[in-house]
Amino acid sequence: MRSGLSEPSAHTPAVRAESKWKRGFKKTWPLHVLILPALIIALVFHYLPIFGLVMAFQDYKPWLGFFKSDWVGFKHFQSLFMFDESVQVIWNTLIISVLKIVCGLFVPIVFALLLNEIRKSGIKRGIQTLVYLPHFLSWVILGGILIDLLSVKGGLVNRMLTDWFGSQPIFFLGDGDWFRFVVVVSDIWKEFGFGMIIYLAAITAVNPALYEAAEVDGATRLQQTINVTLPTMLPIIVVVATLQLGNVLNAGFDQIFNLYNPLVYDKGDVIDTYVYRSAMLKGDFSFATAVGLFKSIISFVLIIISYRMAYKFANYRIF
Amino acid sequence: MYYKSNGYKVFNVFNHLFLITMSLICILPLLHVFAVSLSGKSAATANIVNLWPVDFTLESYQKTVDNPAFIKALLYSVYRTVLGTGIGMAVIIFAGYALSKKYKEFKSRNGYMWFFVFTMLFSGGLVPGYILITNLGLINTIWALVLPPALSVYNMILMMNFFRTIPGELEEAALIDGAGLFRILFYIHLPISMPALATITLFTLVGHWNSWFDGLIYMMDTSKYPLATFLQTVVVQQDFSKMSINPEDLENLSQRTVKAAQIFIGALPILLVYPFLQKYFVKGIVLGAVKE
Numbered sequence A: 001m002r003s004g005l006s007e008p009s010a011h012t013p014a015v016r017a018e019s020k021w022k023r024g025f026k027k028t029w030p031l032h033v034l035i036l037p038a039l040i041i042a043l044v045f046h047y048l049p050i051f052g053l054v055m056a057f058q059d060y061k062p063w064l065g066f067f068k069s070d071w072v073g074f075k076h077f078q079s080l081f082m083f084d085e086s087v088q089v090i091w092n093t094l095i096i097s098v099l100k101i102v103c104g105l106f107v108p109i110v111f112a113l114l115l116n117e118i119r120k121s122g123i124k125r126g127i128q129t130l131v132y133l134p135h136f137l138s139w140v141i142l143g144g145i146l147i148d149l150l151s152v153k154g155g156l157v158n159r160m161l162t163d164w165f166g167s168q169p170i171f172f173l174g175d176g177d178w179f180r181f182v183v184v185v186s187d188i189w190k191e192f193g194f195g196m197i198i199y200l201a202a203i204t205a206v207n208p209a210l211y212e213a214a215e216v217d218g219a220t221r222l223q224q225t226i227n228v229t230l231p232t233m234l235p236i237i238v239v240v241a242t243l244q245l246g247n248v249l250n251a252g253f254d255q256i257f258n259l260y261n262p263l264v265y266d267k268g269d270v271i272d273t274y275v276y277r278s279a280m281l282k283g284d285f286s287f288a289t290a291v292g293l294f295k296s297i298i299s300f301v302l303i304i305i306s307y308r309m310a311y312k313f314a315n316y317r318i319f
Numbered sequence B: 001m002y003y004k005s006n007g008y009k010v011f012n013v014f015n016h017l018f019l020i021t022m023s024l025i026c027i028l029p030l031l032h033v034f035a036v037s038l039s040g041k042s043a044a045t046a047n048i049v050n051l052w053p054v055d056f057t058l059e060s061y062q063k064t065v066d067n068p069a070f071i072k073a074l075l076y077s078v079y080r081t082v083l084g085t086g087i088g089m090a091v092i093i094f095a096g097y098a099l100s101k102k103y104k105e106f107k108s109r110n111g112y113m114w115f116f117v118f119t120m121l122f123s124g125g126l127v128p129g130y131i132l133i134t135n136l137g138l139i140n141t142i143w144a145l146v147l148p149p150a151l152s153v154y155n156m157i158l159m160m161n162f163f164r165t166i167p168g169e170l171e172e173a174a175l176i177d178g179a180g181l182f183r184i185l186f187y188i189h190l191p192i193s194m195p196a197l198a199t200i201t202l203f204t205l206v207g208h209w210n211s212w213f214d215g216l217i218y219m220m221d222t223s224k225y226p227l228a229t230f231l232q233t234v235v236v237q238q239d240f241s242k243m244s245i246n247p248e249d250l251e252n253l254s255q256r257t258v259k260a261a262q263i264f265i266g267a268l269p270i271l272l273v274y275p276f277l278q279k280y281f282v283k284g285i286v287l288g289a290v291k292e
Helices: A013-057 A075-082 A084-116 A121-136 A139-150 A156-165 A176-204 A208-216 A221-247 A253-259 A262-268 A271-281 A285-314 B006-037 B041-045 B059-066 B068-099 B109-121 B126-135 B153-164 B168-176 B181-192 B194-210 B213-218 B227-236 B247-253 B256-289
Strands: none
Touching: A013 A075, A013 A285, A013 B068, A013 B109, A013 B126, A013 B181, A075 A084, A075 A285, A084 A121, A084 A176, A084 A221, A084 A262, A084 A271, A084 B006, A121 A176, A121 B006, A121 B256, A139 A156, A139 A176, A139 A253, A139 B006, A139 B227, A139 B256, A176 A221, A176 A253, A176 A262, A176 B006, A208 A221, A221 A285, A253 A271, A253 B213, A271 A285, A271 B126, A285 B109, A285 B126, B006 B256, B041 B256, B059 B068, B059 B256, B068 B109, B068 B153, B068 B181, B068 B194, B068 B227, B109 B153, B126 B213, B153 B194, B168 B181, B181 B194, B194 B227, B194 B256, B213 B227, B227 B256
């Protein structure tokens, strides 16, 4: 490879910079060609829609397009904060997602620590096989299963409740508070196994000499877990926790869309489902875009903050 | 040793019981649906099926397979999954390989990386995306389901990180022997990266198979629904107004056992690839977290 030092020095700096760039391109053009398909897809399907966000400031009519629709400024954003309905939707989103984030953080850590205590590798692998599975099934499948299981008329769960505990059947998917409960619990049920993987990997990195030293000092297993295992996992826990910050407005569209119904809109309707109904069912494109944009901007700021924090506290980088 | 103490032995028994119960809870709902799908119609309606079929019959599967709308959706799903995974993998492999070059060799690398990572942080959202697909004339075409998800930046970074673990000496040796860029990619990088390729291919396959929302909004023609979207409208949403089917089919579709059979067939491909998937994805996830 030729180094930049053998460059003839007679050129003016501007010409030299240009020729250097050209020379660089001559050598690397096949790499640019390899990136081209990804570049085109990103431009068309990710960057182009961003320009479409102008419709949040218009009264967009499909037959008029972006250029002829009326400009209305921040009207839709004002309505977003004035409608009781949309304010309720923002609260629902925050409540559901914060519950999911907090529970979803602790459950996998506890499970990883408990699973680490199982010494027979056959049993350990069997448990892992079963708990990872729900992550790969879609919410359409799981929604279909849950609707059947939780049905008031003879769903398996209600049958167990009435037969074993003698309680009244519970209208899980028709009562707002129970709906939130089902959403949070079923999300953790689907994801805790998968979320555990990263902690299990961290636990295997613990230096065995530390356990031996703790053992000699007479530490119980619980003390070893608190003073040796957990501190080793701490950096990865910090990364996972901070990166979750960007999800504060993501209550899980797929899940809620496949479980909810008009009976629970007051407590179960979230930003994403509200955007979908406003746009696709009511045809209120501009308002839906404004709600979506509001969410995107806040999420963007939160993600940037969370990446900065993850970098600062745990030296985490995206690439 | 701590595991000889009585306290720990008691804990160990309870720990085993607890974890085994929890792992069974992960799988029992699926088993229940499977049992319902294999049960007789009256037993299912009487709610006496638990985890074992009552009045065993394959009738519900027969009815599902006899329904042309279901079969059509199934085939369309296979089509979309195969095409989408093929295109997606090509895009990811090429871009991931180019971006695995060091900044010293490929000065534009970091600029490209920010360009791609930005798409993960901010997006136009549902409505502008939908209007774009409409304006491009992709509504009711397979391309609406295949092209937008063709670039998964997350998977591209995974691929790139794997390529970066390949020692540079291999590539230098091939360069000296006169191999070009493509030769190096196909004869050195890809064969070495089999585990990563398998992981990402399986992730992409599962993603396409499970994807239902794009079918719901981009396919006006319900006969072009992929299976996941079909199940969403028929089993979950129970919106028969969207399906053009005759009353007899309608009655069959709404039966509990037939619904269970359809759900199970929808989950079956995932269950079939799961053993292969499990072999690789743990490695893949840990790999994604490891940076140079």
